Structure formats: C-alpha cells, structure tokens
Amino acid sequence: DQQVKQNSPSLSVQEGRISILNCDYTNSMFDYFLWYKKYPAEGPTFLISISSIKDKNEDGRFTVFLNKSAKHLSLHIVPSQPGDSAVYFCAARGIGSGNTGKLIFGQGTTLQVKP
Amino acid sequence: NAGVTQTPKFRILKIGQSMTLQCTQDMNHNYMYWYRQDPGMGLKLIYYSVGAGITDKGEVPNGYNVSRSTTEDFPLRLELAAPSQTSVYFCASSFRGKNTGELFFGEGSRLTVL
Numbered sequence: 001d002q003q004v005k006q007n008s009p010s011l012s013v014q015e016g017r018i019s020i021l022n023c024d025y026t027n028s029m030f031d032y033f034l035w036y037k038k039y040p041a042e043g044p045t046f047l048i049s050i051s052s053i054k055d056k057n058e059d060g061r062f063t064v065f066l067n068k069s070a071k072h073l074s075l076h077i078v079p080s081q082p083g084d085s086a087v088y089f090c091a092a093r094g095i096g097s098g099n100t101g102k103l104i105f106g107q108g109t110t111l112q113v114k115p
Numbered sequence: 116n117a118g119v120t121q122t123p124k125f126r127i128l129k130i131g132q133s134m135t136l137q138c139t140q141d142m143n144h145n146y147m148y149w150y151r152q153d154p155g156m157g158l159k160l161i162y163y164s165v166g167a168g169i170t171d172k173g174e175v176p177n178g179y180n181v182s183r184s185t186t187e188d189f190p191l192r193l194e195l196a197a198p199s200q201t202s203v204y205f206c207a208s209s210f211r212g213k214n215t216g217e218l219f220f221g222e223g224s225r226l227t228v229l
Contacts, residue, residue: 108157
C-alpha cells in the first residue's frame, strides 16, 4: 500500500519555464512533508520541507504547496535550470514518528530541463 | 565533516553469500536508517535505530540484520544473499532535535546478487 505517491515518472520542461512536480498521500497522519533531489550515483539531498499546519513554503526558486483537503502537495521550480535535472522524491513523516524520524518516500519523478 | 559514509560503493555477490554494508556518520546524529531503492519503487525502509543499542524493523527487513554498538556506526548485514536483494542501498542519519524531519544520506552502495 503506497501511502505517498508520485504518479508521474518523468517530466520534461524548457529552461526558464516552471517545473511542477506532484505528490499525493493517502494518510492524514503526516506532520511533515519533504522533497529530496537525487543525481545519478549520489545519495538524495534535502531540498525543502513543509509542516502540515502550513500551506506554502518558499526557498529561492523552490516553493512547496500543501493542499490538505486534497491530500496533495506540489513542488514548483521557477525558473527551471538544466542543473535541476534530477530525480525528485516526495517524502512524509508520520505523526508520532518525530521520535524516530522515519520517512515514507514516493516513487520519484525524473525531471529533465532542456536548454 | 564527511557526513554519512558508506562502503563498499559496488559489490557483486553470488546467491547464498553473506556480506556487510558499512555506514558511519560523523555528525553525532542520534537516528540512523537503511533504505533500499529499486527502480520505480522509491526508497523503502529496511531498519532504523534511534540510538546506540536500539534498532527496529522498517517496511522490508526480511533477509537483513543490523546492529548499533556506537553512535557513529550502523552496519547492515545480508545473510544468504538472494537476487531479490539486488538494489541500491542508502544509509541515512538525522538529529533528534531537527523537527523538520531532514535526513542526510550517504552516496549509496550498489549491490548485485547473481
């Protein structure tokens, strides 16, 4: 049972345009949502997070939106750059997992930004 | 700081062999984790530890064992390797006081079982 889902395996956008990566979840008992970025042959690196009590968090070119009623979050990258080409993982932390830090990950979306 | 260091980076095993994936972190993090990544499946939690001497199972623990004798080290043991254990393994750590849930990952260990 996939509690965190990224239904788009891949996304291709033109440099300078907006990239929107989507993530859906089935469990209301998550208190934090995170996005990770992964380059080939490297480990995932933390990108941005959002608390379940907020609906938006922004960090430079990256903004995460949380729609709790739809159990949906999205990552917006504006403007997209070729260096953003990577696999993006959505992750969620269960309420009560704060004392273990366990995260549940989505399947990942491969973003390609074309010059 | 080196962060999270995993060894080996690559390994090929024969069915039935055993091996240990090493993981060490120098950030004095309380929490450590082992995830595996299979194509199209995201990362699945194998085992985790909230401190030295304390370990617990994740989503996919079968065929693996762990130990946590020190804060720094969290080795993952594969007993009787099977083709289904072919995967990329990631070790991660986090600080208990970090309320945003951020994990720090190693570079990964690619294991092939033939």
